[in-house]
Amino acid sequence: MGSRQPRPLRRTLVAATVAFITLSALVIGLVSVFSLQSILLNRIDKQLVEAASRSAASMGQNTPGSDSSPDFISSLGQSVGTLGAVRFDDVIVAGAYLDQNLNSPLLDSRQLDALQSENVGARPESVYLGAELGNYRVVSVPLSSRVSIIVGLPLYDIEATISELVLVVAIVALGALVLSGAGAYGLVRLTLRPLERVTAAATTVSMMTLDRGDVALAVRVPEEDTDTHTEVGRVGTAINRMLEHVSNALQARQHSEDKVRRFVSDASHELRTPLASIRGYAELTRMSGETIPDDTSYALGRIESESRRMTDIVEDLLLLARLDEGRQLDDADVDLAELVQDAVSDARAAAGDHEWQVTVPEHPVIVRGDHGRLFQVVANLLANARVHTPAGTVVTTDLSVEGDNRAVISVADDGPGIDTGVIDTVFERFVRGDSSRARTTGSTGLGLAIVQGVVAAHGGQSSVDSEPGSTVFRISLPIVP
Template identity: 50%
Template sequence: MCPSRPLLGRPRPLRTRLVLSTVVLVAVVCAVIGTVTAIVLRSYLYGQLDTQLGEAARRAAAPHPPELQARRGGPLGFVQGGGQPIGTVGALTAPDGRVADSAVSTPARTTRGGEPVREPLTSDQSEALAALPRDGRPHDVALPGRGQYRAQSVTAFDGTTYLVGIPAAAVQETLGTLVVVEVCVTAAGLVAAGIAAAATVRIALGPLRRVAATATRVSELPLHRGEVALHERVPEAEADPRTEVGQVGAALNRMLGHVGSALTARQESETRVRQFVADASHELRTPLASIRGYAELIRRAAPGGGAGEGREEIGPVTRHALGRIESEAHRMTGLVEDLLLLARLDAGRPQALADLDLSPLVVDAVSDARAAGPGHAWRLDLPAEPVAVRGDAARLHQVLVNLLANARTHTPAGTTVTARVRVASGGSPHGSSGGGLVEVEVEDDGPGIPAELLPHVFERFARGDASRTRNGAGGSGGSGLGLAIVRAVVAAHGGRVGVTSVPGRTVFTVELPVRHLPQLPLGVPPAAPSGLSAVAAGD
């Protein structure tokens, strides 16, 4: 597997980023508000608690007359005094700092003698309370078994030090409830904010999606060739320059207008070029035919056998020049015919379509190729049944001739060239129109096509002479239009052509739609001419 970007680094859609940004912003605001609220409430509640603690400390430090102590139950009787919360702790310290006596405020209970019931601290609780700093300020103290307390030390007028503590459980419970409520409200708010943001962003990005849909439809148009009517535009409602999306839509409309003008100018230029090529090719046919005729007439009228009446003796150099003139005129005539054919195909001229069997066309084309290239090994691979297509027999024969001539010209003697006809997977040789595809392949075991030339072999005037072997020392290059004609003719028949090539195997594949051909006999494949090796279909 090729290395890919980490998941966190992948770009997310704008809609997702906007929704996430909104939710994160709401979460931050809720967190700040909740934190500030909790801090303020804690400060307020602990302030009240410290006020109560201060009142209890003043009661502990107040003078304790014997009759008051007797009525309260001793020096720690202030713990059970009025206004003290249940659970208030009071302790009397010894000179060494340890707790000498302690009491905890409980619901009012008395003994049979009328004295209040005192509940002392345990040893662990006394040790925890004795560790309280003696600075007279409130501190948090954790008493084992009783929870968190707010406690402080106070010194009475007689020098006795008291330790006073008030439970902080109610404050902590209130703060805990507040935190739970804030978390629940924040979670619900985030869900609501996410849903609302998603709906809002979806509505807000609707015009942008329509702009993107327009661009997508334009991208699917075949703009690379032919006459293109570029009528796609962003609706005016999405092209308002007062909005950001409208600015994008307006810019896209301007760009489409420029592209449409450029395509129209390109089509007009191509039309003029095609018309010029067609006219020039048509006009050149007559003078070329005249040149060939006059050259042949002079060569035949002056065979070089001596002067006679109406004849002039012509030397071998002149005869060779006349032969070259005739040969080049013939070659130029073929080039002009090819250009004229391409111009007609580009113009979409109607063809002489008829239902026909491909196998006889392939046999005839291979026979002609064998006569032109006896140094090659020619093979046929035909199906047992006729393969019907609808097309122009002359043009399809020209496709086969050009492919075979390409294989013969660009491969050395001794190369094996195989012409193959087969029905593609899922098709039937006698299916209805559009029911399948028939493939015609021309394969050779020559040196192959260079990789840099392979993408351009079907372009006009593409040459591979520099790298593919020529057949014979005096072989001359073609016009470079043979494979271009193949592609144009196949495209005019609703098919396509492709090529794959590696050293030792080059395959040109022509795909054509299968047609119904009931009048042809079934089960009788065309006979291969003598000198051609046949291969059973499917071998």
């Protein structure tokens, strides 16, 4: 069984209001109809008793026999439609009624049978005498142990009155429903306007980018919608209080991030000089001309290697810090076709145990940007494929143009793929698809962060799709018109 679709509050309130008014109108209408019917029946019962008394009085001491006719209905004072019948030994032997011309047509056999079947007694009751006469209210008056007369009055006046009342109640109820529905919709809409403004404020905040950068969270619920004496006002006050806390938290986070960035930037600047000195002194020692023991020579080589590695890490951190600060990169025409071919050639020379394939358009693909940084982006993607895939892996680099304004560079490999646990954070800093810290397989976790930062600084996007046997990195850059 499927779950019920939730309804908007406005529709629910209007529907509930209309339903309540409909139920109230139905109850009032039914009570009115039944009350009027009861009153009219009591009134006609009194008239029926009087008519029966007049009929009995008009007969005097003349007790009718088994072949008598109901002449008593023509007595003075009887109204049009009055019905009379003679019952002898519990069998109705004759019956008639007064028509519009005050004549007394006899009841036919079906009408007599209908009257006989009701076994009319001393208490007034209703009986249906067919389509011609309709419903009657009848009562029996005993004249002797064997003879009694039945007197009845028609109910068509009451039925007509009740029908007119039902029609009037239906029309009034329908009009009331239409008016109440329109009024309820307008009232609910007017009442919910503050809630809509609160929702608009919350929606505006939900569409803001709050996960990075200096966020100025100035959106608040309007003051007129924060009256704590109303339900919506309490919600608006709570949201404003929450937004104030969020704003303070975002400011604290940004202040902390700014401190970290300044520290990384300053530390990177400060580390460049001692690292250059370490490397320089190691090289100077090698060039001194003195005979150096093998173990010392090996140690000097390791010092040079590690200082170069440390310098590369410092340069990467410094680049990321500059990107975070929003510093402008070089702005020149860059031919991506030539750049991609050069980067693949370098990768092929560095890792001959992989199969490198490249596809680029025959014509130049020009973008505006920093040639060195864009080259670093492609080189980092190729290095990522080289480091995290085994020998013999096919790495395919493709440059294409989408539409008239986007250049797309994709680097695909048929290696083992990226762990699903890190696929969503692969472009974050210090995230590594391989937990190894070995020099041959490990990485600093900064390469893909630099890719995303540089691409974003050029107005582009970066993405990755990966599964066992297929990993594809894509970057998209705007083309010079």
